[in-house]
Amino acid sequence: MAPKINPKANSGNTSDETLFGLIANDLEKQGYSIRPGALPQDISNALYSYQQDLNSSKYANAGIGRGENFLKTEFVRTDEISWITGESDAGRKWLDWTSKLQHFLNQKLFLGLFSFESHYAHYSPGAYYKRHYDAFRGEANRILSIVTYLNPGWGQADGGELVLYRDDQDRDGIKVVPLYGTVVVFLSEEFPHEVLPSTRDRYSIAGWFRVNTSINNNIDPPR
Ligand code: OGA
Ligand code: MN
DSSP: OOOOOOTTSBOSSSOHHHHHHHHHHHHHHHSEEEETTOSBHHHHHHHHHHHHHOOGGGOEEOOBSSGGGOBOOTTTBOOEEEEOOTTSHHHHHHHHHHHHHHHHHHHHHOOOOOEEEEEEEEEOTTOOEEEEOSSOTTTOOEEEEEEEEOOTTOOGGGBOOEEEOSSTTOSSOEEEOOOTTOEEEEETTTOOEEEOOBSSOEEEEEEEEEOOOOBTTBOSSOO
8 A cells, every 4th residue: 555645645636637737837838847746646656556566577777769779878877667558557547647638738738749658767776867858859759758756755865856957058957856746747858857866766757748750651659
């Protein structure tokens, strides 16, 4: 059983629509949204239990790129990941919710989001993900990034902040504590970001909404 952790967690009082509206406004105004306790509690609890049980054999060292372009680059990131499919109840709950968010944002902001991919990530103490973009201008596939956290009782001393930089020049950034239920959404091409090393095991889920860039028989996205 997952504990009840965050008093600010969204236990259903705030409807999905209300939250999605706030996220849409944030995105329109500033290109990112940071919402503590936003993930509905039944979803965070299901994901939390599932992730705790994820056998380490289900995780793979994270790399950069996919398929033939996959590179294991310890210089850049040292977390391990496991892709989320609809096979588990937890995975399905998450994918249903992100799909509702996708449709809401398409209606509200005309983003044309077409598909979604996401993975669990585990950062062992000391693990990091250096400053990076989730997408590059012109490649136009990953449009919107979403991250949520499954770390009960995370404190400042535990480190592991996500630092979201406003642009290439920004050296300070906005620090996000990876506390249970916090949801972060940002435009993938606009915001470089990094994960600082933590002193505890750090669990997150990262996902990307993509547009359809299929050309001829080259099916993309592949999932
Ligand atoms: C990523 C990422 C952020 C986090 O996986 O691309 O930036 O806080 N994750 O886990
Ligand atoms: Mn990223």
